[in-house]
Amino acid sequence: MNIATFTSKRFLVPGVLVLIVVLLATAPLYTRPGTVPLMTTILMYVILAVSWTMFSGPTGYISLASAAFFGVGIYTSALLFKQEAELLPLPAVILIGGLVASCFAIIVGLATLRLRGIYFTMFSFGLLELARRLIQYYEFNITGTRGRYVATIGVDTAYYLMLAVVVATLLTAYLIMRSRYGLAMQGIGKGEEAAEHMGVNTTAVKVITFAISAFFMGATGALVATRWLYIDPTIAFNLNYSFLPLLMAIVGGVGQLYGPVIGAFAFAYLRYALVSIAPYYFMLIFGGIMVVVVVFLPGGLASLIERGRHRLGGVTAKLWKGGQAEQHANT
């Protein structure tokens, strides 16, 4: 038997993943009441952080528009999933929420993704404000209302649906990372002109990935709306849903798929624990951590883990070799 067989990715990683999914899927059976809503929120941040990384991680085009797509999903849900008459079943609503967000992303992407990254970032910064004002204007002047009620679903149902979206997001992110698209995006991040000369249709790659990442943000929004009961433009288009996923992804590390997941878990829990005791200090802590990570640890927490794993791998290999040598000496 070789100890390296167990530490190799081939068996360890799928095994651990299956274990985690099983543990998460059975969570409502054994956890205390109150844990499931918290976990739903954490999973929501996981989706937002991973889907943000899907596009912005490899390409380096920093998007501050997550909340806009999230909000579009929320509003789609509010229109289609009403208390009085449920027009469509929830999974369909989630799907449509995602698709509407994707279409929005395609329009935005076609207008701005041809330009340099800095213009894209500046544009995305205000996109949220634009969407919010337009809906406010529409509600105020045309329908004459403010805010809407959304039909609610059970705590466990929401949790399971969220878990399904998480699995779908992670799978998509993994497949994109491993595909030609992922490679093309990394090329764009490393040197866009060079990638173009290699025959990559950079605009198409960027717009498509941007739309895919927006799909998951919109789907999450459509699902989350069903737990919020009441929404209005200020609730649905909240800047925090742009800022927090970015923070989580950067601190977790965008180089590895699990980086944003770790970041989302850590920050979402920290936020939950601190937001009622010290609402402003948690922002202070988040900002401080962000600056420190950007300056001293550009790869995020994931790069620390990778470094640790390499060192650990080296140690186990050495131990194994040492043991073999000892056996040889004994015989």
Add this chain to the structure above:
Amino acid sequence: MVPKIIFEGILWGGIYALVAMGFSLQYGVARVLNLAHGEFIMFAAFSSLSLYVLFGISPLFSLVIVSLGLGIIGFLLHSTLFRRLLRSSPSSAAFESSSLLAAFGLLFLIQAVAKIIWPGLPWRVTFLAYPITILGVQVLVNQVVALSFAIAIALAFYFFLARTRMGKAIRAAAEDRATARFMGINTNRVLALCFGLGAALAGFAGVLYSMCYSVSTTMGMDQTLMAIIVVVLGGLGSIPGAFIGGMILGIISQILNWTEPVLAMPAFYVIFIILLLVRPTGIMGKR
């Protein structure tokens, strides 16, 4: 009514111009897209009001103190944080995105500090708030004072860049950092100075703003957004462009505020999108 709107528009334009000039300088020379720019403005506004309320220091005097303080903070921030990032970044594009992220962290930090120091409702302090009539338009004295200071500061800053040796060094560093360095310019100091000057301009804008309008800890985001739109209108990195763009948007925003306030931001966005598609370098920008 129309002259009044135009006057208010020019006043807002002057403040926007200062905001955008600082933002443009920080990006144009130091290559930092400072998303925390608006937070510096907010911080300056609250500092000035606190000095006025606690110690009775006139905002006209704290215009100097607060801006100087912010300028020093900006200089130190660049010479520690951003210089380190610049050294460790493999390319200028990598520096642009990592400095953007660092500025994003600063946004959270500064806003949190401000919310801890000045919790609660927006502040409003009346300073020189009595009306006078100029050219048949009734305006408040503090508005006239703020507008004249804004224009004076903007002009002084323009001549500093255009006429002095330091200004020449700054323009050289903006044009081509490596060559500027070969010519014997201490580029590290120039970049830090530019970031500091940008922060000082934010300080001026914040203090002048607090003289006329109520301030809140969440106002920074709107200021940054305005700065972005003005800078895209005027051309990223162009100082005269920032001034002209600020004036144009100031007047447009007041006209829209008078007719349809909710649509002001969408209207700016339409301008923004058209500009990006037609002329991404802005009205004063170079190709």
